[in-house]
Amino acid sequence: MNETPIFFPASDYKLFGVLHMPVDRSAQEAFVFCHPFAEEKLWTHRVYVSFARELTKAGYAVLRLDCMGQGDSNGDFSDSTIESMQNDIESGIEYVKTKLDGDIKINLLGLRFGATLAALVAEKNNAINKLILWDPIVDGSRYMQEILRSNLSAQLAMDGEVSKNREQLIEEMREGKTVNYEGYDLTEKLFEQVCQINLIEENKMFKGSCCIVQISKEGRPVRKEIQSLAEIYESVDIFQADEEPFWREIKKYYGRANNLFFVTLNWLKSCTN
Incomplete structure (x- = not known):
């Protein structure tokens, strides 16, 4: 695989990202990863890197980006707004289109508040093909x-x-x-x-395929808010992945989330069959 650290423009500042490409540098679809809020981003970092590499092995291009004032990107977090975060994701989408084939299919993946942002962007950008929401924050x-x-x-x-x-x-x-x-x-x-923000207050304009994964201990029922969110998407599948809450400080080191990866990759395979 090829992994290239980059800075790319967004509004009047630059964002940092890493572009993951398959070995042959060919990809029919690309993912833009939307990271969680603030410190949750830090704890999630290694899981995001690991899954980006899994997707690259499966033939997808992946862009991991840092929103303004976070990670290595320019700006101050105190200047962040919902609009700036969405614009940063849109800038990532445009970068992928410019760097790769302009007709490449764009997918979004997010965890927690990153999933919330992905859902919001998908409502405005009709070019989004697939939407993967890992344990989304439904009620802001x-x-x-x-x-x-x-x-x-x-x-x-x-x-x-x-x-x-x-x-x-x-x-x-x-x-x-x-x-x-x-x-x-x-x-x-x-x-x-x-x-x-409340993701279940209105019907969704997004018409692509949506995968919602609840991250919780095995055997726990799907939360009502997750079920309600799924009901307003046109084409959606709900899954549960048995994982620890790796987006916060826990005793176990989380370099991978194998159950979550398995569920998500299987869903992607089902979309291509």
Whole structure:
């Protein structure tokens, strides 16, 4: 396989990415990977690299990119918005089309909030062929409450007490300050934008093939929100993959997510049969 680190333009800044190509450099389809939010991106990194290589072996091209202010890309995370994140993904799509055949089929894959962003981009870009959503964040408001809870836990761990509750943190953002989430400065604008996201509130315009994978312990039922999300896609398959929550710090090192890989690759094979 060929792996090329690159910088490519997006708006008035540059994004960093790695382009994975099959050995013969021919590919009929390409994936653009949409990474999770903030620190979850770090813990997910190796799994993304491993799966990009699996896809390359199967004949796909893959672009892994860092959104503005994250990884090696230009900019500050505090300037991030939902629009900028979607535009970064769109810039990645355009780069792939320019670098490869302009008629190449484009697929999106995302984990957690990366899956949410992939779903949002697929609604606006009718060139998206396949959509793979790994344990997507369906309710943005609930997710932001999890983020705030993480801040409270950090306060307790560092200071032995919670000096600022959720309401106080939100008020600080409204005053123009930022809230620290594991080293990332969360602004009121981004906080409010994410809170407004709910993937199941309206029917989907995306008409391609969609794969939704719930990542959880084997035997657990599919979550209601995942089932509800699947019901509003025209062509969709739901699966469950028995994996640890590798997007956060856990005891086990996660270089691969074999069950998740197996389910996803099998689905892709079924799409070509």
